[in-house]
Amino acid sequence: xxxxxxxxxxxxxxxxxxxxxxxxxxxxxxxxxxxxxxxxxxxxxxxxxxxxxxxxxxxxxxxxxxxxxxxxxxxxxxxxxxxxxxxxxxxxxxxxxxxxxxxxxxxxxxxxxxxxxxxxxxxxxxxxxxxxxxxxxxxxxxxxxxxxxxxxxxxxxxxxxxxxxxxxxxxxxxxxxxxxxx
Numbered sequence: 001x002x003x004x005x006x007x008x009x010x011x012x013x014x015x016x017x018x019x020x021x022x023x024x025x026x027x028x029x030x031x032x033x034x035x036x037x038x039x040x041x042x043x044x045x046x047x048x049x050x051x052x053x054x055x056x057x058x059x060x061x062x063x064x065x066x067x068x069x070x071x072x073x074x075x076x077x078x079x080x081x082x083x084x085x086x087x088x089x090x091x092x093x094x095x096x097x098x099x100x101x102x103x104x105x106x107x108x109x110x111x112x113x114x115x116x117x118x119x120x121x122x123x124x125x126x127x128x129x130x131x132x133x134x135x136x137x138x139x140x141x142x143x144x145x146x147x148x149x150x151x152x153x154x155x156x157x158x159x160x161x162x163x164x165x166x167x168x169x170x171x172x173x174x175x176x177x178x179x180x181x182x
Contacts, residue, residue, distance in 0.1 A: 049174065050132075050146030053181045057101045057135045060143040064133050064180040068107055071176060076128060079104035102134035109172060115165050123162075126151055129169065131176055145180055147173040
């Protein structure tokens with residue numbers, strides 16, 4: 001039992017230390033990148049939004065996790081996509097491995113969930129929310145961070161309240177991605 005307390009104690013202290021450092025950097029406007037090195041491009045298809053940034057995967061991933069937590073959200077699932085692809089490539093005739101690293105973080109916003117579910121219980125299909133991050137083997141040093149666009153943004157619903165709720169969901173996801181790279 002003592003070792004569990006020791007581990008928990010150090011885990012909590014490291015979390016407090018990281019939070020304090022993040023707070024101090026936020027006071028000074030520091031975003032984690034040396035001045036002039038952040039270059040981001042936006043790509044948007046009909047169903048996803050992704051930003052490209054020149055950075056290493058580990059740093060960008062840490063900023064993305066921090067950005068999710070800064071919204072008061074808890075990550076409920078982490079999908080290790082690149083590892084899964086590597087593990088299963090032989091089962092699908094040795095499919096080409098294109099990711100150097102790739103992950104999906106899933107989470108839920110209780111406030112948005114209650115709003116969406118009250119409007120239509122079938123909106124459960126929009127949950128959980130998620131963001132992805134990856135680095136391509138063919139383009140090392142560039143990381144892509146994005147999310148699937150919420151389904152209600154398509155304008156398929158004539159109900160303005162439903163559209164507004166999905167716009168709020170999109171704004172949350174966009175805020176998370178932008179904060180992670182800026």
